[in-house]
Amino acid sequence: MNKKRLFVAVIAAIGIMFATQSIFAGGSSEKSTTSKPASSSSKAPAGGSLTFWNMPFVTQEVSPSYVKNWEGNVKKALSNYRVSNFFGPGGYAQLRQKFLIQAQTGTPDVIEGLLEDVPVYAQKGNIESLNAYFDSWSEKGQFEESTLAPLTINGKLYGIPYNTNARGLIYRTDVLAKYNLSVPKTWNDLINVARTITKNSKKKMWGLFLCTKVGDPRAAQEFISWYYQVSGGKKLFTVNGSDVTFNGTVDQFEKILSLYKEVFSGSDSAIDPAERGNGWPSEDPGYVSGKWAMAPMGPWLWGRRKGNTAAAQILDKSKVAPLPMPVGSAGHYTYLEVKPIMMNAHSKDKAGAWKLIQFITSAKEMAGWDASSGGIPARKDALNSPEFQGPLGSWIKMFADLIPGGIAQAPVNWGPVADAELRAVNYVIYGQKSPKDAAQWLYDTINDIVTSGKIL
Amino acid sequence: MKGSFLRKNGALPLILPTLIIMAVFTVLPLIKGFILSFTNANLLNKSTAYVGLENYKKLFTDPIFWLAFVHSLILTVTAVILELVFGIILALALKQKVPGIKLFRSVIMASWVIPVAATAVMFTFMVEPGYGYYNILLKFLGVKANTFWFGSLNLAFPLIIILHLWRNVPFYGIALLAAMQAIPDTQYEAAEIDGAGPIRSFFTVTLPSIRNMIIVMVTIHVLWTFNNFDMVYLTTGGGPVYSTQVLPVYVYQEAWTNYTTGYASSIGTIMFVLLMFYFIAYIRVYQQQEG
CATH class of the missing domain: 3.40.190.10 (Periplasmic binding protein-like II)
Structure with missing residues (x-):
């Protein structure tokens, strides 16, 4: 009888352990938040759901109205996907810590960060080499070479630049x-x-x-x-x-x-x-x-x-x-500062993640984001867009003129x-x-x- | 049969979920941390090797560890003693029957209710040079002290202690007030008949009666203060020039700046052992006195 009781207790203990781990493991409390944006319907679109963590959307380095506009645009551009409107824990330190620990869960699919984050994530094996994706992208010629080089470690391109400055x-x-x-x-x-x-x-x-x-x-x-x-x-x-x-x-x-x-x-x-x-x-x-x-x-x-x-x-x-x-x-x-958009190497939908990266670093979205936050676009066509004419264009030009003397940090x-x-x-x-x-x-x-x- | 089991072991099924949760979220991480402290674990490295007592040897020759250890001790002893003294004074004040005291008792807890992060940000703004509230106030009073207090070698550490007091004294006050209110008036009346004045009554009636509450509060706050990370990290990050460096911040920096989780775990293990010794010693002394 005692053995039977012990067996029941052990089974119950294991059951509870699994239950608690499924609740808490890998920060999936956030995952549940991220996968169910308030505005979305309960039925997931055919393409599934994607998450994008970044600092500026959370800390309001870009305006809330811009973020709202971005959410509308991404819904149209990636109509097969449900892109979460939870953009991560905030500051770069918090983003880095969370991503280092929980990237293996597959969340987030895409992450923005600092240039200094790239070698750390790459060493940990948390970010995907994007060479194959980027080489087959028809718009790759629009990106300034000086912004791609710092994101390349041992020949592997680990991020698509969206913002640069000197x-x-x-x-x-x-x-x-x-x-x-x-x-x-x-x-x-x-x-x-x-x-x-x-x-x-x-x-x-x-x-x-x-x-x-x-x-x-x-x-x-x-x-x-x-x-x-x-x-x-x-x-x-x-x-x-x-x-x-x-x-x-x-x-x-x-x-x-x-x-x-x-x-x-x-x-x-x-x-x-x-x-x-x-x-x-x-x-x-x-x-x-x-x-x-x-x-x-x-x-x-x-x-x-x-x-x-x-x-x-x-x-x-x-x-x-x-x-x-x-x-x-x-x-x-x-x-020289270059800010990358990176793909989680453990993403469960890498094709979808790449589509999201393409959207984020498209000429229109990059111009809008950088104009809102005061960054210099990493794409030539984005820098020539209407957003960067007039007073903002003159302001940006003063910094853009310094880029030739910019030195990117070693990885x-x-x-x-x-x-x-x-x-x-x-x-x-x-x-x-x-x-x-x-x-x-x-x-x-x-x-x-x-x-x-x-x-x- | 089932009824018999519950009668005999009624408490076990009830506390089992709590025990399991504690095992999963407290005991397992402790064991994992202890094991890590004997490795060269680095968050960025895929392989980890056993290094024996290497981390502990390094730790005992690490000047920053000893500096952080001394600061943690000074912070804990100073803050807890001052919190207790001011807490008792506050409790005595709150006990007085004066108009508006009920409102004051409610308002006084505000500093304890405000999140630590908000408190840290608030204080950081208040001690900014130029527009900081404290500097404006001092200027108004004719004191020339327009400085960033958290950036001052001499002021940063005392300000951290003040922050602890600002947050915790009201908690002491309310807790000790509750203990004081449980003292029967007859004891004071008896003391008065015996010729005791207010001060003598305090030492012979009040203080012995609130002793258990003091023990609980001091024990909790020693643990909290020694382990406190957020106040220091959010205000000074351990600076300037290590002048406010404490052990929890050092653990964090080793784990999240250097990613040396093995070494960070060894510091954490030392902290755990020290606090366990304190806790056991305190309980022993308490039990002996009770006996």
Whole structure:
């Protein structure tokens, strides 16, 4: 009898375990949400259902009205499919974490991300090589080669680009004219011009802003822009198959860290010392509210005009120049951002997922998305579309002109490297280490990251 | 037969679902984490190898681990003691029969009800230089302290403690108030007859009577504070320059920045063991005192 009872208890336990696992496994609570959009009927169309996770639709980097319009368009374009109106968990960090864990469930079918995500997903085997799909696409000639190359690892194309930009120095023309200053071309110019603005405005406006928060993606992108300038456009890492070579030197890091030290130094410092350790959530609103006169920037700032007259007036008085260079630098190098649309290698409907990618990266949709978020389209026909004429076109052109100097990141796991770079910056700006000591620490730390296999 | 089974083992079928759910979602992950801590597991690598005590050896020579450990201890001890002191003061205040006290008792819980993420965002905005509420207030009071508090080496950690107090003191207050209200008035009357004033009454009547509630609250909050991730991560991320680095954030960074889940698991295991020791020791002391 006891055995019988035990048997019944075990069967019940197994039953409950299976039941609970089917509820919770692999984030399928989201899957159930994603597969049943509120507006759709309960009967699935013949082609089945597809999910597309991305950050801008969730965080409203693009407007809710644009998203609504997109939902209508995709319904028409992929009439055989039901595309979920759940666009994922939000920010890129959350997207990355969820996708790394649950991609094997097949959800989402398509994912948007950062360039830095591509090598991480590819190494994990979570994204599909798109060469075969892309090569047979009649529209492939419309894509700029410079945006495809960064998404290609060891000959495999892992994403279709929908957005690109290069970082430049945004500056207030009216402020520079008021104090009779020229657009800074060198790092010394940058420090002097910024300090003059701080001093002459009696600290009502600070000359410059740089992101310095550890963990802030913009801060890491700004750091690497300075690195490309001291390295003459050479990448920090060279990847050859599974071999990674670290190209940085202590001298290069010391130069960059000295720049960070200088911009926070002096009684009329270039950057408000109170902004040490701050990141992009302050950089953008601070510029369009007149708190600082210059900042490294991309085209997304255009989005700040919406419903903000003061911001629009400031942006009308702003121009973009190449980032200042250290003395002796060979060219205007800067961080090149390319944002990809990727296919889940575990998608249960890869043909459908590819159709969805084609829709997202079609000329019309790419133009609409990038015009709404202030990105530069990765397609020639999208860039020539009506959306990019007029004031937005002029704005975008200032950044598009910087793309030839843009350097795409090497395909490695940038997380620990970016973390180390910004910790070194923090050591310097908080006076914990000299630029030389911090540079040595950074060099040793990155070497350790490479040798311990955390990078690839 | 069936009735006999239920009579003899009535509790078992009732608690079995809970036990199974706990086993699946608590015990199994703990065991998995413990096993992972002896491997070189990396989220991006397909193969994982057993490395023995390598992660633990590395951990004991890792200066960031020790820094995070010390910060976690300081944060836990300071926050829990201050929460208890302010919680008792708040409970005594809430006990007073003054006009509007019922409304105040309800409103006071707002800080505990607001999600931690919202609290973190709110505080981050409030301590921004220029437009931050605190800086505007200080400027109004004539104090020149226009700084990003979470970006200050000296202010960030105290501000994290203040955030814990802001959130948890009302919870202490309400819980201790409930315990105080259960004390019969006759005990105070007897103390008064014996010549005890308000302070003596507090130490001889109130404090012993709310002792069990204090033990529960302190135990819970030691565990919560030592394990607290979101407040630090959402406000400072452990910075600036590791000045607010605590163990849960370090675990997260190792797991999700470096993807070194094996090493992260070893830190998590140490945290678990430390808290278990604390918990067992605390219960032992409590039982001895009760005995």
